[in-house]
Amino acid sequence: MSNTRTAFVTGGAGFIGLHVVEQLLERDWNVRIFDNMWRGDRDRANELAKTGKVDVVDQDVRSGGAVAAAMKGSTHVIHLAADSINKSVADTYSSLDVNVVGSHNVYSAAVDQGVQRVVYASSASVYGDPKKLPMHEDDELNPLTPYCIGKRTGEDLLRYYERKAGLSWIALRFFNVYGPGQKTTAYYTSVINHFVNRLRNGEPPVIDGKGEQSMDFIHVKDIARAVVLATESEKANAAINVGTGIDTSVADLARILIDAIGADVEPQFNPRDVLVSRRAADTRRAKEMIGFEYSIDVRDGMTDLIRFEHERAAV
Numbered sequence: 001m002s003n004t005r006t007a008f009v010t011g012g013a014g015f016i017g018l019h020v021v022e023q024l025l026e027r028d029w030n031v032r033i034f035d036n037m038w039r040g041d042r043d044r045a046n047e048l049a050k051t052g053k054v055d056v057v058d059q060d061v062r063s064g065g066a067v068a069a070a071m072k073g074s075t076h077v078i079h080l081a082a083d084s085i086n087k088s089v090a091d092t093y094s095s096l097d098v099n100v101v102g103s104h105n106v107y108s109a110a111v112d113q114g115v116q117r118v119v120y121a122s123s124a125s126v127y128g129d130p131k132k133l134p135m136h137e138d139d140e141l142n143p144l145t146p147y148c149i150g151k152r153t154g155e156d157l158l159r160y161y162e163r164k165a166g167l168s169w170i171a172l173r174f175f176n177v178y179g180p181g182q183k184t185t186a187y188y189t190s191v192i193n194h195f196v197n198r199l200r201n202g203e204p205p206v207i208d209g210k211g212e213q214s215m216d217f218i219h220v221k222d223i224a225r226a227v228v229l230a231t232e233s234e235k236a237n238a239a240i241n242v243g244t245g246i247d248t249s250v251a252d253l254a255r256i257l258i259d260a261i262g263a264d265v266e267p268q269f270n271p272r273d274v275l276v277s278r279r280a281a282d283t284r285r286a287k288e289m290i291g292f293e294y295s296i297d298v299r300d301g302m303t304d305l306i307r308f309e310h311e312r313a314a315v
């Protein structure tokens with residue numbers, strides 16, 4: 001394998017970014033992490049730099065000049081930096097500034113420097129509340145918050161630069177990502193943390209309604225593998241779902257976590273009307289275009305996560 005490939009990874013010190021960088025290193029890539037460390041793990045990024053294959057640039061995607069200067073010499077771009085979904089309603093300006101202006105800075109630098117591929121972290125939230133499952137890439141998009149609007153615009157800007165300048169891109173619509181290294185404030189997956197905290201205190205998970213609302217939980221190692229496949233793929237210029245295709249209800253999740261922790265409790269149901277939203281990816285395009293299929297089942301992934309958290313707490 002050639003070792004002249006350099007991936008410029010924005011947000012490379014974040015939860016998903018660090019897993020991506022580790023998998024790129026396993027495949028002999030050189031990596032430049034570009035991250036303002038707002039939510040990044042600087043220590044882990046610096047540790048990876050000791051391999052001699054990783055540079056770390058502590059800069060902001062909102063600065064077009066900094067992006068262009070740091071991207072020099074890169075052959076591929078993986079754009080993961082984003083303002084979090086939690087912040088987007090409270091600070092719309094910042095959300096659009098990072099997620100739209102920042103993405104534009106990354107793409108225009110990529111065009112100017114003639115990189116071979118841009119892979120963009122989009123989100124299943126661009127669909128809004130789906131009318132049917134599984135959610136297919138050609139379904140209507142109905143982004144509901146500034147974060148989701150920014151993600152959709154990030155995709156539209158890729159299409160614009162494909163038409164204008166022949167940019168080669170893939171936008172990956174991540175479903176509900178979980179796994180080691182995730183922040184406890186993660187928006188959609190905070191339910192995992194909430195249940196685990198209660199179980200560790202000997203309390204049962206409390207579920208609103210019947211717990212029918214569901215998510216498509218996908219392990220961060222599978223997400224990182226999809227990112228690397230998209231970066232190396234010969235096919236391009238499409239939005240692709242990255243999920244398992246399985247909708248796990250909140251009630252199922254509670255039982256999976258009870259088993260993983262080995263707690264002797266039953267979930268409690270809090271009878272009230274809840275808006276039941278459900279999510280599951282149509283996974284066919286991911287398989288056809290980039291050869292991706294998930295490998296970590298939600299039960300195994302959650303059990304590993306509990307073991308990881310337990311070992312970390314014991315250190």
Ligand SMILES: NC(=O)c1ccc[n+]([C@@H]2O[C@H](COP(=O)([O-])OP(=O)(O)OC[C@H]3O[C@@H](n4cnc5c(N)ncnc54)[C@H](O)[C@@H]3O)[C@@H](O)[C@H]2O)c1
Nearest residue numbers: 011014015016036037038039040060061081082121174177
């Ligand atoms: N985690 C999920 O469930 C999920 C689901 C769908 C999409 N995504 C997308 O995947 C990407 C990575 O998500 P994550 O969960 O690893 O989030 P994260 O917050 O852990 O990582 C984002 C990284 O980007 C950096 N960053 C933020 N603003 C920046 C800026 N202005 N300039 C430079 N760096 C900046 C942060 O410091 C952080 O290291 C994001 O684009 C996110 O929207 C995540």
